[in-house]
Amino acid sequence: MKCPICGREAVAELCSYHLAARDRVQEAYPLWVKAYGRMEWKEFLDNVKRNVQTGQWSKEIAEFLQGG
């Protein structure tokens, strides 16, 4: 099976790089909610995607999760 984001060999549904990035994004969400007081998942993903500090794989996974 191929990773739907980059076409590399998938480990589960994603390649190892995007799986790790998904973990980082999911770990960050509650911390963003705490920082701002409240934030919807979609708004969070949008922020992550647009932030210049976000790494390439995390940006790609944010976009992927938004589409899903």
Add this chain to the structure above:
Amino acid sequence: MTLGIGHTLVICEKPDAARRVSDALSGGTFRSELVDGMTVFRFTRKGEEFVVCSAQGHVYGVSDPAEERSVYPVFDVEWYSSELVDEDSANAARRISAVRKLAAGASRFVNACDFDVEGETIGFNLLKYACGGKEGTALRAKFSTLTEEDLVRAFDDLRPQTGQGLARAGRARHAIDFVWGVNFSRALSQSALSSGHRYRTVSVGRVQGPTLGFLVRREREIREFVPLPYWKVSGVFDRDGKRFNVDYSKEKVEEKVLAEKVRDDCVGKDAVATAVRRSTIQVGPPAPFNIGDLQKEAYRAFGYTPSRTLQIAERLYLGALISYPRTGSQRLPPSINYRGIIRGVGRAPEYSALAAELLKGEPKPVQGAKSDAAHPAIHPTGERPRRPLDSSESALLDLVTRRFLAAFGRSAQRELADITLGVDGHEFKLGGARTVFPGWMKYYGRYAGYRDVEFPAVSEGDRFGVVDVLVDQKYEQRPPRYNQSSLLEKMEKEGIGTKATRADIIATLVGRGYVTGESMQVTDLGLSVVETMARYAPSVIGTELTRDIEEKLEVVEAGSEGETALLRETVRSIARQLSELSANEEAVGKEIDAALVATVAKSFVLGRCPVCRTGELKIIRSKKTKKRFVGCSNYASGCRASAPLPQRGTVKVTPRACEHCSWPVVYVLGGGRPWRLCVNPGCPRKRTP
């Protein structure tokens, strides 16, 4: 040419060094002549005839007798003329032939190559193979600068070579690196080839593998990074009409509501100085330069890459302007003649006042912790250049000179202030620093890098007005990529590579396409090589095995005879990992090949198309005219964005966009200086007269 019987044959490492040696020993009366295309120097000294010749780096290299690049494992190696193993070493055979002819009439041999592992190896091989086994009986000239004084002293004090630990370690290192590199590189290249694409060398050297491993680990951290928001609170406080910028005591406030509360609590109130701490600290002079320190400092001061710094330093050494640069030492022994060098340096107007000041007392330098039995720390010789220096040579010589002078300076004194200001239960910090006695900083000049931050004269209980409190939203920064300097530092810290080879290894990583650009961004190929090796041959990208070999080679350098056992041990370890790789050849090949294809494809992509904003601009070669141009990947969907490209030279993709039109910028290399080109033919900048 006829050669007298019984001359002394001196072997130097480089032609410039041979000329310097001849000039110094003959008092300028040497004659030069050509032997098989190599310039040799001849003169008489104290009634003895001398012939001085030179290698040009390594004239012998290691290779496998079979020379079949698809075959591995390879564990039998032999020493050959370098041009048979490295196409860049074109004149090695002619040099060897010349040395053979000169050796035929010699009664005494002197190895005057650089006194370090590589120099010893070069001299050893020439004496062994070209001079008919004279490596055990030749004399050794040891010097750390190419000044007349040092060279005459070295040749008045020629000694038999003892132990030859450096040469044995050097030869063992070459053999190990060859066996390591050739086997893993062939295994990876053949695996990729078996997946159906063209042959391309995919190399993994002994030090290259772990170094790429560092880069990949950092690359993954960067690409996975998700920043967390935080708020920075700062204030503008007033005292007696003078305003000061102060920082909230907590550098990062993790919640917006808390940051805003600080602002709301403090604005319009008074701050009281609750603690005032002043201290004076002594800042000692920096240790004299070893090569690693010099490379790091030159990167910081001038942006020179480590390999460039090494090249410039080599030129300064061959010009007798600085001491031998490939040294690990941070120590300056009295034998280098401190006063003589300072006096020499002081003949240049820019250093005359500094030198005169140091010469008033008895100069004694600070010594660093690292030592090197072969050479002292890098220092100027005090000689004046015999030719005009280019700007990079002048800059590096200035840095070396000032660092040397600074080593003799007294400790600097800095006054630090740390003031705590309380406002309604919140604390702010006001810090400051100033140099009260410059000491060595005066000698080191602009390289010292300490700046003053003004602070008020204040006592506990003094009041400040809170003019404003600012709340700035920020995001955590992703980890920085290694640059060439910080990577060199990491290699040093991890104990892999040698002071002489680290810069070249970094350059090889770029050359192989594992990393791109100055920011050392890892390519798909680099990621894939490390991931594959981590799965099937993890020791190749780990530091442990490489460091272990380095440590054992250092023991050989010091005189132990353990190189044969070390070679055997390394071969066994390589064989184990190769069998794992070859058992998984198909899987390895698929991964590497996919990364090769992706990396090559990316090297043609310039970036997002500024016209349709969904396609990518790419470098395309016309099937009809064979000319290259820029076109959009959405051509089939109607995007007609295109641009011509120069047809000569190499076009390199950059991550930059033109600041005038946001089209991609490329580098064009070849036929003169590289130049930057915005590919947009309609760029407004191009229309500006």
